[in-house]
Amino acid sequence: MIKTIALWTYRVIYCSVVALLLVFLIYRLPIDGWLRPFEIPLFYVFIVSAALALFTAAAFTRLPEWLSWTATLLLCVLFIWYQWFSLDAPSVLHELHTFDPVEGAKEIRAYRNHSLIVTAAALGFFMLLPVLHHVTRRRKLQV
Numbered sequence: 001m002i003k004t005i006a007l008w009t010y011r012v013i014y015c016s017v018v019a020l021l022l023v024f025l026i027y028r029l030p031i032d033g034w035l036r037p038f039e040i041p042l043f044y045v046f047i048v049s050a051a052l053a054l055f056t057a058a059a060f061t062r063l064p065e066w067l068s069w070t071a072t073l074l075l076c077v078l079f080i081w082y083q084w085f086s087l088d089a090p091s092v093l094h095e096l097h098t099f100d101p102v103e104g105a106k107e108i109r110a111y112r113n114h115s116l117i118v119t120a121a122a123l124g125f126f127m128l129l130p131v132l133h134h135v136t137r138r139r140k141l142q143v
Contacts, residue, residue, distance in 0.1 A: 007132060014057045014129055018075075022050040035087050043086075046078040057129055065137055068130040076123050083119055091115035 025047045030040050052071040056063055083091040093111045096104045 007136065010128070010132065011057055011060060014125070015054060017125070018050055018054045018057065022047065022054060025050060039086055042078065042081060045074075046082055049074040049078050053126070053129075060129075060133060061136070065130070065133055068133045072126055072130045076126050079122065079126070080119065083115070091119060 025043070030043055035043055049071065053075040056068045056071045060068075083089060088094075091112075092115075093108055096107060098104050098107065
């Protein structure tokens with residue numbers, strides 16, 4: 001009973017986080033040309049992967065396990081691309097708030113460390129869904 005409640009709670013939180021990500025991505029549609037031309041299709045694929053991850057989390061028990069793994073891995077890969085390698089990457093420091101090179105290096109290092117921790121936590125959170133799908137499916141087969 002507790003495992004079922006915990007799984008449902010995780011799925012609700014997962015759907016909320018991915019839905020919030022999806023809303024953010026739709027809000028940031030590259031209409032004003034803030035992405036490089038080759039990044040625009042990647043951005044749209046990222047939106048589709050977030051929608052697919054949301055669908056796989058909502059229809060958790062009715063979908064095959066491979067779809068859960070595929071959607072989550074695609075979401076994670078495109079999340080890393082957007083966070084670190086896109087033109088307006090949120091995990092890359094775009095401006096310094098000092099003219100001192102030592103303080104600038106400290107600020108860059110602190111920002112990078114914070115971004116790495118946040119990215120690792122987000123990827124772990126995203127990758128937990130297919131793992132739980134695998135464990136749940138395996139438990140049903142054993143019973």
